[in-house]
Amino acid sequence: MIYITRKASFNAAHKLARTDWDDDKNNEVYGKCANPNWHGHNYWLYVTVKGEINQETGFLVDLKWLKDVMNTYVVDKVDHKNLNLDVDFMKGKLASTENLAVAVWDQLLAPIAESGAVLHCVKIYETENNFVEYFG
Numbered sequence: 001m002i003y004i005t006r007k008a009s010f011n012a013a014h015k016l017a018r019t020d021w022d023d024d025k026n027n028e029v030y031g032k033c034a035n036p037n038w039h040g041h042n043y044w045l046y047v048t049v050k051g052e053i054n055q056e057t058g059f060l061v062d063l064k065w066l067k068d069v070m071n072t073y074v075v076d077k078v079d080h081k082n083l084n085l086d087v088d089f090m091k092g093k094l095a096s097t098e099n100l101a102v103a104v105w106d107q108l109l110a111p112i113a114e115s116g117a118v119l120h121c122v123k124i125y126e127t128e129n130n131f132v133e134y135f136g
């Protein structure tokens with residue numbers, strides 16, 4: 001079993017606020033991240049897949065292919081977007097890094113499985129200090 005990871009970056013706006021709470025409650029729970037006028041992050045996304053090395057190619061998967069899958073199903077949908085308003089796969093979800101990691105996993109699971117590889121981990125850095133890892 002071998003693991004291979006591709007990294008991508010995107011920047012996006014969001015706020016952490018529940019629509020069923022008023023501003024005071026959202027401020028109490030989420031602090032500055034609940035700013036009604038949004039704030040942004042430069043996110044880093046790491047996608048790790050696992051499987052066996054193809055003895056003919058020497059690859060687990062072609063990293064160019066993995067880059068294209070990440071771009072098509074995630075990066076092109078979130079880059080320079082508002083996670084709360086613009087992103088179909090985040091509709092109705094609080095735009096925390098945890099929820100984003102799970103949603104990204106759901107986006108990537110099927111296309112990666114089609115290659116014969118297995119999605120192992122989605123890791124997202126929201127800031128240089130804060131990151132989430134999801135293993136399904």
Ligand SMILES: Nc1nc2c(c(=O)[nH]1)N=C([C@H](O)[C@H](O)COP(=O)(O)OP(=O)(O)OP(=O)(O)O)CN2
Pocket residue numbers: 016033095096097098126127128129130
């Ligand atoms: N469990 C979670 N907690 C928080 C999340 C999250 O997604 N999940 N998100 C936020 C804010 O959106 C943001 O990440 C916090 O930004 P900031 O405080 O500026 O980030 P840093 O910790 O890197 O900055 P410091 O200067 O070190 O405080 C908050 N919580």
